[in-house]
Amino acid sequence: MMSKTLKDLAPGEKARIKAVSGNGSVRRRIIEMGLVPGVELTMERYAPLGDPVEVSNPGFFLSLRKEEADTIVLEENAEEEQ
Amino acid sequence: MDEKRIVIALAGNPNSGKTTIFNNLTGARQHVGNYPGVTVEKKEGWLKHRGFEIEVIDLPGTYGLSAYSPDEVVARNVIVNDKPDLVVNIADASNLERSLYLNTQLKELEVPIVLVLNMADVAEKNGITINYELMSQLLGMTVVRAVGTKNEGTVTILDAVVNTFAGEDKPSERMLRYRPEIEEEINSLLELPFAGRQSGSPSSEAAAAAGNLDGILNYPLRWTIIKLLERDRELTKKLENNSEGKVLLKQIEQSRQRITDKTGDDPEMALVEDRYAFIRGVCREASQITVISKQSLTEKIDNVLLNRALGIPLFLGMMWLLFQLTFTLGTPPMEWIEAGFTALGGWLNEVMAEGLLRSLLVDGIIAGVGGVIVFLPNILLLFLGIAFLESTGYMARAAFVMDKVMHQAGLHGKSFVPMLIGFGCTVPALMASRTLENPRDRLVTMLVTPLMSCGARLPVYTLLIGAFFAPQIAGNILFSLYIIGIVLAIIMARVFRTWLLPGESEPFVMELPIYRLPTLKSVLIHMWERAWLYLKKAGTIILALSIVMWGLFTFPTVDKEGYEFESAVEQVENSYAGRMGKVIEPVLRPLGFDWKTGVALVAGLGAKEIVVSTLGTLYSIEDEEGLAEEEEPVVKSFAQRAREQSGYSPLVAYVLMLFTLIYVPCLAVVAVMKRETNGWKWPLFTVGYTIVLAWVVCFLVYRGGLLLGIG
Numbered sequence: 001m002m003s004k005t006l007k008d009l010a011p012g013e014k015a016r017i018k019a020v021s022g023n024g025s026v027r028r029r030i031i032e033m034g035l036v037p038g039v040e041l042t043m044e045r046y047a048p049l050g051d052p053v054e055v056s057n058p059g060f061f062l063s064l065r066k067e068e069a070d071t072i073v074l075e076e077n078a079e080e081e082q
Numbered sequence: 083m084d085e086k087r088i089v090i091a092l093a094g095n096p097n098s099g100k101t102t103i104f105n106n107l108t109g110a111r112q113h114v115g116n117y118p119g120v121t122v123e124k125k126e127g128w129l130k131h132r133g134f135e136i137e138v139i140d141l142p143g144t145y146g147l148s149a150y151s152p153d154e155v156v157a158r159n160v161i162v163n164d165k166p167d168l169v170v171n172i173a174d175a176s177n178l179e180r181s182l183y184l185n186t187q188l189k190e191l192e193v194p195i196v197l198v199l200n201m202a203d204v205a206e207k208n209g210i211t212i213n214y215e216l217m218s219q220l221l222g223m224t225v226v227r228a229v230g231t232k233n234e235g236t237v238t239i240l241d242a243v244v245n246t247f248a249g250e251d252k253p254s255e256r257m258l259r260y261r262p263e264i265e266e267e268i269n270s271l272l273e274l275p276f277a278g279r280q281s282g283s284p285s286s287e288a289a290a291a292a293g294n295l296d297g298i299l300n301y302p303l304r305w306t307i308i309k310l311l312e313r314d315r316e317l318t319k320k321l322e323n324n325s326e327g328k329v330l331l332k333q334i335e336q337s338r339q340r341i342t343d344k345t346g347d348d349p350e351m352a353l354v355e356d357r358y359a360f361i362r363g364v365c366r367e368a369s370q371i372t373v374i375s376k377q378s379l380t381e382k383i384d385n386v387l388l389n390r391a392l393g394i395p396l397f398l399g400m401m402w403l404l405f406q407l408t409f410t411l412g413t414p415p416m417e418w419i420e421a422g423f424t425a426l427g428g429w430l431n432e433v434m435a436e437g438l439l440r441s442l443l444v445d446g447i448i449a450g451v452g453g454v455i456v457f458l459p460n461i462l463l464l465f466l467g468i469a470f471l472e473s474t475g476y477m478a479r480a481a482f483v484m485d486k487v488m489h490q491a492g493l494h495g496k497s498f499v500p501m502l503i504g505f506g507c508t509v510p511a512l513m514a515s516r517t518l519e520n521p522r523d524r525l526v527t528m529l530v531t532p533l534m535s536c537g538a539r540l541p542v543y544t545l546l547i548g549a550f551f552a553p554q555i556a557g558n559i560l561f562s563l564y565i566i567g568i569v570l571a572i573i574m575a576r577v578f579r580t581w582l583l584p585g586e587s588e589p590f591v592m593e594l595p596i597y598r599l600p601t602l603k604s605v606l607i608h609m610w611e612r613a614w615l616y617l618k619k620a621g622t623i624i625l626a627l628s629i630v631m632w633g634l635f636t637f638p639t640v641d642k643e644g645y646e647f648e649s650a651v652e653q654v655e656n657s658y659a660g661r662m663g664k665v666i667e668p669v670l671r672p673l674g675f676d677w678k679t680g681v682a683l684v685a686g687l688g689a690k691e692i693v694v695s696t697l698g699t700l701y702s703i704e705d706e707e708g709l710a711e712e713e714e715p716v717v718k719s720f721a722q723r724a725r726e727q728s729g730y731s732p733l734v735a736y737v738l739m740l741f742t743l744i745y746v747p748c749l750a751v752v753a754v755m756k757r758e759t760n761g762w763k764w765p766l767f768t769v770g771y772t773i774v775l776a777w778v779v780c781f782l783v784y785r786g787g788l789l790l791g792i793g
Contacts, residue, residue: 032146036354044381048388054388059179060593065590
């Protein structure tokens with residue numbers, strides 16, 4: 001089964017980061033901005049054309065393209081937590 | 083005297099309000115240049131405080147100090163090579179955890195730091211209370227409060243700088259400790275004898291590495307090892323070219339493997355996680371969230387501005403306003419400037435005797451200076467608008483809204499603004515590309531922006547369309563030119579992205595900063611900076627090139643026998659430019675152009691609108707007073723005469739418009755591109771590719787048209 005990623009989150013949903021796959025500069029930028037395992041993210045919205053997406057973590061808002069959001073693997077029990 | 087001088091480097095995340103603090107500290111005493119070899123901008127400023135002369139170097143805004151972006155490389159190289167006395171790190175107090183990440187990186191560079199928690203008012207409004215005293219102790223450096231937009235804390239920052247410099251405040255040398263598995267590896271690598279250290283049990287290989295890594299590893303040792311464990315691109319590359327370095331890299335790889343085996347995490351992630359764990363610890367102790375924050379103003383604004391239905395219309399409306407501000411408001415002053423220079427030229431024509439000197443002054447220098455200054459109103463107004471959009475935080479939203487479309491063309495969401503401005507004038511458009519942080523995105527944007535049909539090309543279209551096409555289809559013909567420009571820009575962007583500047587896809591991980599009102603001072607300084615850079619750097623080149631163009635059309639002034647030419651036509655025909663037109667005629671023949679068209683195209687290098695007036699002269703289309711008369715009859719007579727005397731078919735006229743659209747925008751663009759890319763390579767490339775592209779497209783259209791029996 002494919003694991004759930006940030007891309008699969010609907011606007012308004014929250015989930016914790018489990019891992020960040022991918023490599024190179026994209027991954028580096030993502031983790032250096034604080035998107036490391038254990039951090040809870042809220043999907044704020046999709047852009048009017050559906051891509052990129054905006055997520056938030058208390059204190060800041062971040063936009064990433066869906067292909068990048070897809071590298072952020074989430075913990076599965078997101079819905080219950082809410 | 084010398085000991086009273088302090089050099090500080092200003093570091094901070096993008097959107098941390100660093101520029102505002104820089105302006106508060108230095109006021110107007112600043113200088114903008116480029117870091118050598120890269121297009122990263124270097125700003126410096128000076129001030130005096132408590133008898134100290136303080137020099138401030140503004141580092142590029144970064145989130146970390148990895149080598150993934152030129153900004154980050156520049157920032158860390160300045161700290162290591164220029165050795166500032168201390169670093170002032172500007173952090174966003176309302177977003178502490180993320181802001182402190184850069185601080186941990188700076189600390190590892192072993193440089194004294196003063197940490198400024200900026201935007202403290204926003205943090206306080208969000209219910210965050212910070213214990214500055216405690217945070218200073220925990221981080222081992224002076225931590226001060228500031229609100230840049232209200233100019234609060236400026237003196238406190240300077241006091242902290244002087245105190246830290248004078249040794250009254252002693253920063254602690256204690257470094258952030260990682261998890262034991264990592265510290266173990268760092269320590270065993272530190273034991274290696276490089277940097278001249280003797281160690282207990284060096285392997286012979288590693289001992290050999292010692293001496294020869296001097297100058298390669300001039301960063302602090304612990305930092306270097308940590309960066310190598312993170313597979314830092316720049317450091318690794320340096321070591322790969324060195325046999326001793328390769329030995330060290332092998333050891334690093336073994337350490338990395340052991341870390342992965344023991345922690346189950348890859349070293350990059352483990353190191354970043356540990357830094358964040360440390361930061362979270364500090365924040366938990368030294369700050370408190372006392373109020374549960376409700377929906378912030380930023381969220382409320384974004385619910386409207388980024389709304390799925392309203393987002394795009396609002397964005398387009400914003401762009402429309404920007405365009406109107408730049409060009410509608412900018413046109414009257416442009417006309418005054420033009421009128422002023424024309425009057426000046428006219429006056430000189432009257433008071434001076436006819437001759438080369440007068441011609442040089444009027445047609446060369448005055449026309450050249452006028453050609454430089456005429457863009458100023460546009461540039462000032464455009465950057466007024468851009469500075470406002472950027473510092474309020476809307477620019478990031480614009481990129482968010484447009485990214486999908488632009489990304490499909492191989493560009494970035496932020497490429498939209500320069501390309502839109504390109505419809506007005508390519509010169510400010512290229513300068514607007516500065517909002518793109520990624521150098522590759524920025525370069526591709528600059529390379530294709532000239533294909534957006536600018537305002538100076540419009541008179542060429544209007545006159546030719548008026549002369550060769552029926553009024554019923556005139557609108558469609560004009561529209562087709564604009565569309566062809568856009569389509570070519572998209573195609574070329576993809577081509578450049580794929581073949582010219584390939585590489586891993588660039589991340590669109592972009593912060594959407596909270597909205598705030600910029601200070602008038604910041605906006606004005608930004609606007610003035612751009613205008614001044616344009617005048618100083620691009621202006622001089624434009625002026626020089628204008629004089630060269632004047633020379634090409636003026637010399638030789640007499641024919642071989644030494645007689646003056648009988649008419650203006652004969653003079654132009656025999657000028658260097660005229661000869662160039664004849665030389666390139668064989669190349670232009672397949673497009674249906676003759677040498678006169680060639681000369682007009684050469685003239686168009688100076689400015690596109692000159693294409694038409696040159697054609698006019700060469701075909702004797704206008705009579706002496708020609709264009710000075712009222713518009714209507716001139717256009718009509720031009721149209722009639724153009725049809726009768728040029729021998730163009732409508733197809734050739736269309737191809738000429740296409741060529742005008744595509745080939746080299748104008749010398750001002752070449753000059754600005756030279757300034758913006760910090761070298762001649764890319765402007766010359768643009769000249770080359772646009773000419774080739776113009777030829778190919780025109781050839782296809784002309785031959786295709788002939789085959790279809792049009793023309």
